[in-house]
Amino acid sequence: MAKILIIDDEEILRQLMEHVLSGDGHETITAEDGVAGIVLAKSDAPDLIISDMSMPKMTGWDMVKALKADPTTKDIPIIALTAHATADDRAAAFDAGISTYEEKPLDMARLKKHIAELIG
Numbered sequence: 001m002a003k004i005l006i007i008d009d010e011e012i013l014r015q016l017m018e019h020v021l022s023g024d025g026h027e028t029i030t031a032e033d034g035v036a037g038i039v040l041a042k043s044d045a046p047d048l049i050i051s052d053m054s055m056p057k058m059t060g061w062d063m064v065k066a067l068k069a070d071p072t073t074k075d076i077p078i079i080a081l082t083a084h085a086t087a088d089d090r091a092a093a094f095d096a097g098i099s100t101y102e103e104k105p106l107d108m109a110r111l112k113k114h115i116a117e118l119i120g
Contacts, residue, residue, distance in 0.1 A: 001025040002119045005046035007037035007063070008081065009055045013106065017050065020108055021115075034058030038066055041073045048119050050102075050111070053082040053093065061096050068097035077118040081106065 004026050008014045011032070018028045029044055031037040035057045041049060049067070053060030060080060067073040077099040082089065085103045093101050100114050 001027065002047035002115070003027040003029070003044065004115070005029050005031065005037065005040055005044065005049045005051075007031045007034065007040075007049065007051040007055070007060070009033055009052060013052075016108075017106075017111075020112075024112070026115075034060060034063030034066075037063055038073075041067055041076060042070070045072075046076060048115060049076055049078045050115075051078060051080060053080050053084065061092060064093075064096040064098055079111070079114050079118070 004021055006014050006017045006028055009032050014030045018030055021028050029040055031040050033055045037051060051060045051063065064078055067076065080093045080098040080101050081104060083104040090101055099118055102111055102114060
């Protein structure tokens with residue numbers, strides 16, 4: 001199974017994803033903001049990142065751009081989680097470098113499908 005970094009400022013959502021994905025056999029690590037997410041992405045080398053886009057300290061958009069600009073993290077697939085679902089929001093997410101996009105409220109079955117597509 002995969003090592004998955006979950007980044008979201010909503011503790012309940014982090015815990016839900018961690019519980020479900022751990023139950024599926026994945027190793028999970030979590031961060032509550034983009035700054036901590038970058039640190040963990042560099043130190044723990046996850047196979048996949050699932051990240052909220054609207055967070056304090058550093059937005060998910062800025063975090064993704066920073067990760068994609070760094071040679072050590074640029075190839076990690078990223079699933080963006082956001083309540084912002086306009087066409088412009090989708091375009092901004094893909095321009096930042098995300099692999100796929102998941103709208104909130106979170107559908108765990110759909111999220112698991114995205115994970116399977118990205119990491120096999």
